[in-house]
Amino acid sequence: MRNNLNDATKGDLERVAHLLADAARPATLAHFRAAQIDTDDKTGTGAGFDPVTVADRAAEQAIRDILARERPDDGILGEEFGTTKGQSGLTWVIDPIDGTRGYISGTPTWGVLIALADEDGPIFGIVDQPYIRERFVGGFGRAEVTGPSGTAPLVTRAHRPLSEATVLTTFPEVGTEAEGRAFHAVATRARLTRYGMDCYGYALLAAGQVDLVIEAGLNPYDIQAPQAVVEAAGGIVTSWDGGPAHMGGRVIAAANRDIHAEALAILQGV
Known part of the structure; x- marks a missing residue:
């Protein structure tokens, strides 16, 4: 279409x-x-x-x-x-x-x-x-x-190592206990983590202000507009298993493919 x-x-x-x-x-x-x-x-x-x-x-x-x-x-x-x-x-x-x-x-x-x-x-x-x-x-x-x-x-950030990155999410617990452990495994390796951002976190990612947004428990209407904006700005949005994200669930949005791969490997390894 x-x-x-x-x-x-x-x-x-x-x-x-x-x-x-x-x-x-x-x-x-x-x-x-x-x-x-x-x-x-x-x-x-x-x-x-x-x-x-x-x-x-x-x-x-x-x-x-x-x-x-x-x-x-x-x-x-x-x-x-x-x-x-x-x-x-x-x-x-x-x-x-x-x-x-x-x-x-x-x-x-x-x-x-x-x-x-x-x-x-x-x-x-x-x-x-x-x-x-x-x-x-x-x-x-x-x-x-x-x-x-x-x-x-809108242009997303160029690659920087996770140790220099800023990570956003909405809820400190992220989702289930297992999802929270996976998120915090990424967050503890980042320079800065901020909470309570809702959809504005994805807007900041598209604007080149932050490097990662990681969330769980999303619905299609939570992610589809942010996904379109982030991808148009040069970022990448997938599920935690690297597949399509538009139906919601566990979502990682990244400024570029390098930091996406680095964070995804951690999420999947926990």
Whole structure:
């Protein structure tokens, strides 16, 4: 499918992707850092805490309304409202607020994730941070960030040894006990490790600020937009076994193939 899209179609798809991100900004900002945010726990059990807010639902609904008008034949996979089958062979993969825990805590590391995928994975992606007004775009020959300082290209870092690298993840425990051991085996060899980054970590990787993002327990809507942006910027995104990452699970995103191979060998050796 990706090889059958002409330039005009790609341009229109990119236009629609930006419309979706534009619509999600006011829907998310309307509630960000409010004294009270209408929040539910998806677990429904009290075991752990998986929040969803009125802003998550409003942003995804705003996105779906635009897709119904602009791209009615495309499929949709959204975190809050599930799957809508399409007929075009293209699917919009949406996380209206990636990092809802950060969102309700007032931190600016959450983001709106919009990916366009075919049967082989994402072909275009946007990671948008509405509060600081940064939009990271990757795909169709484009890799750039637009923000308060203007527009700049996205280029991942050149190789440096793991001992000089910066590694990001969201949760200190990463996932299961075994997954945590594997992550920390990499992190203890790195110069610097930072936590709580959500999707913004992948944006920083694409921008050449860090070297690795390693996570587990991801869903397709968590990774497809970041994957498109990182790969467009020159990075590599795979599963922990080196295979495709677009369906989620255990994911490693790296600035280049050398540090990816170095970290992957450690993950697989634990």
